[in-house]
Amino acid sequence: MSIKNFGIGALSRETGCNIETIRYYERIGLIPEPPRSNGGHRSYSHDHLRLLAFIMRSRALGFSISEIRQLLSLIGNDKTCEQVQSVTVRHLKEINRKIEELTRLRSVLESAADKCAGGIATDCPVIDILYENA
Amino acid sequence: MSIKNFGIGALSRETGCNIETIRYYERIGLIPEPPRSNGGHRSYSHDHLRLLAFIMRSRALGFSISEIRQLLSLIGNDKTCEQVQSVTVRHLKEINRKIEELTRLRSVLESAADKCAGGIATDCPVIDILYENA
DNA sequence: GCTACAATCTGTAGTCGCTACAGGTACAAG
DNA sequence: CTTGTACCTGTAGCGACTACAGATTGTAGC
Structure with a gap:
């Protein structure tokens, strides 16, 4: 082969x-x-x-198709590594942003789910959060 | 209003x-x-x-439309809190999974990007990782 | 009432990154 | 040759939106 x-x-x-x-x-x-x-x-x-x-x-690794196009277009250039790093660092920042967001969401949900521990109450803390005064 | x-x-x-x-x-x-x-x-x-x-x-909070439908259908039931907790815990597990995955990806990319620090080399560690022997 | 502009309507198509057929042809093995 | 698998093109769909185009409705000012 x-x-x-x-x-x-x-x-x-x-x-x-x-x-x-x-x-x-x-x-x-x-x-x-x-x-x-x-x-x-x-x-x-x-x-x-x-x-x-x-x-x-x-x-x-989570690169979008657009980013992959960029990476591919960089290959073979004298400045490959510098520009690849640029694409990669931008991507890393996005990953960091997502991790932070997910961590925050987790915190909110864990807090609410813990209050559900009884399991029987008609008033549910998760629903209460979602149905905040509007 | x-x-x-x-x-x-x-x-x-x-x-x-x-x-x-x-x-x-x-x-x-x-x-x-x-x-x-x-x-x-x-x-x-x-x-x-x-x-x-x-x-x-x-x-x-990252619930999908399908999950939201579930939550909405639960409202008003005697067992609301228990079942809402179930949906929420499932969602929390998914969030944990995503955080772990993103953390792993970050680790790989950070490691590779650090090796780009010189910025000039023709051989780029990020590209090398992506172009692992095939 | 008229005019001008903003708000809203329906229908259609597109984004991103795939994924899944249907109906037909090509290829490989026995 | 037959049978079964691999592959082809074209089209449509998934999830969660988003963006028009062309037409109608509503509102404010004169």
Whole structure:
């Protein structure tokens, strides 16, 4: 499998990326169209596999498709690392923001759920919070 | 404004919920259709406002629309608090899971971004991680 | 009443990132 | 050749919205 090309199913299994997602990525231009067999089947090379694996790892790290486009466009530039860091730091800030928000939400909900401990009361503290005076 | 009805724009301003989102919620049955003026304009009561405020607070706390439907269906039941706690605890578990995941992602990215500190290298640690041997 | 402007209506389509068919063709194994 | 699997294109849908376009209604000022 080092030189030999392979089809979309094999690529899917190698990368963990759904077949339909692969075709979606091709449609939105994130990955290039591969050559086709005489029958019209896609024929992927090792480079395609590396690229898709890159994309899957980036998605796993939470980068959006737009950010991944940016990262891909940076590769090969002299300033790669500096600009990649910029994209990454921005992404990290977003992750921090989300963690803070979720931590805050957790705090509110835990506090309310604890007051539900009895389990029988007609007046429910969670509902009371959600039904704050309006 | 205690007895008087109001239009969708006023409801939007009072609740912070976008006009189009209000119509969307009505369309998906999350909120009831209000009565209309002779000209066809929606006419909302204070109860509508309270309900929508409930929904907006629930959304802010990260409950999905499906979960909000559940919460709304529980209101008025003798076992409200117990079942609300169940929905809430499930939601809390999901929040915990997301926090853990984001914390892990942050760790990976921070580690890689730190190695970018020089900013000039052609070989970029972030890109290297994403382009792990495939 | 008229005019001008803002508010509101319905219907449709799009965002993001997928995911799931339907109906047809290509490919591989026996 | 037959059978079963892989793959194709095109379309539509998911969740939670969001954004028009074109038309009608409502309000304020003259």
